[in-house]
Amino acid sequence: MDAASGIESMAAKADRVAGFLKGLASPHRLLILCELTQGERSVTDLIEATGLPQSSMSQHLAKLKEEDIVSFRREHRTLYYFLDNKAAREVMTVLFDNFCRDDAPG
Amino acid sequence: MDAASGIESMAAKADRVAGFLKGLASPHRLLILCELTQGERSVTDLIEATGLPQSSMSQHLAKLKEEDIVSFRREHRTLYYFLDNKAAREVMTVLFDNFCRDDAPG
DNA sequence: ATATGATATCATGAAAATATGAATTGATAA
DNA sequence: TTATCAATTCATATTTTCATGATATCATAT
Structure with missing residues (x-):
């Protein structure tokens, strides 16, 4: 794909x-x-780990599920969530590299 | 850096x-x-290119400047904006690859 | 059947983001 | 110095997001 068609396909999928x-x-x-x-x-x-109130956590997880970023499995009463999205993993890597490394700016 | 210290540095910089x-x-x-x-x-x-109203465009550009994602240069009366952020470029690449390629899911 | 633990949903209010149109600035050309 | 073009800022209304507390669900242990 060339650069121009990338823009158009992005436009179609912007939402x-x-x-x-x-x-x-x-x-x-x-x-x-x-x-x-x-x-x-x-x-x-x-x-x-985060100190968030229970209800708030649940709503954040709901949002992440809505966007198909995380999934979960049930074990007895407990739900185990996991990162289940390639794009999200790749973005997180970009964020770590650019904002969290010792030599990151800022 | 190991994975755990990545998390902590992300926490410090989450905002x-x-x-x-x-x-x-x-x-x-x-x-x-x-x-x-x-x-x-x-x-x-x-x-x-986008069809946005002029005022709306200006406000979006202001937001992008605020986050140091774009910069501009002036030439006579005209301002030329450009993408001026490594992390943003890398994220855009991830987005193109994952959402806009022919073999992307969805 | 009931109590408990784990999680989700609901209802509400406060804060932030977005779009829109009008007014303004700033640079240049006439 | 005035008109004009390019862009920003302002004011406002709407929508979206977020946090919080209360209630509900659902699975399991008693």
Whole structure:
């Protein structure tokens, strides 16, 4: 594909892509995703790791599910969430590299 | 850096990183950024390419400047904007690859 | 059948983002 | 110095997002 057709296909998909990015674009959801970058976590794990109230966590996870960024499996009463999206993994890598490395600017 | 320290440094920078992502997370701004991926553009160019009203364009560009995603140079009365952020370029590449290629899902 | 633990949903209010049209600035050409 | 073009800023209304607390669901252990 050449550059121009990339733009057009992006235009056609702008809503979807923006929805995907909005899924990531919250400080609290970024913290959740950082955890999930390391492996699957129960909702309780995530609440402890981030300090978010239970209801808030549940709503953030719902948003991430809506955008197909995370999935979960059930084990007894506990739900284990995991990062289940290639694009999201790749964006997280870009973010780590650009904002979190020792030599990152800012 | 190992994975765990990545998470902590992300936590410390979550607000900044979320702000950066919010800069990208709008269908209209994605269209703007698609144009700028191809090279610099005047505000008028961008208005024609996207069909956005002039005031709206200006506000979107202001937001992109706020997050240090774009810069501009002046030539006579005309301002030429350009994509001036490594992380943003890398994210755009991830988005093209995952959402706009012929073999992309969805 | 009931109590408990894990999680989701609902209802509400506050804060932030977006679009729109009018007014303004700033640079240049006449 | 006035008119004009390019772009920004302002004011406002609408929509979206986010946090919070209360309630509900759902699976399991007693």
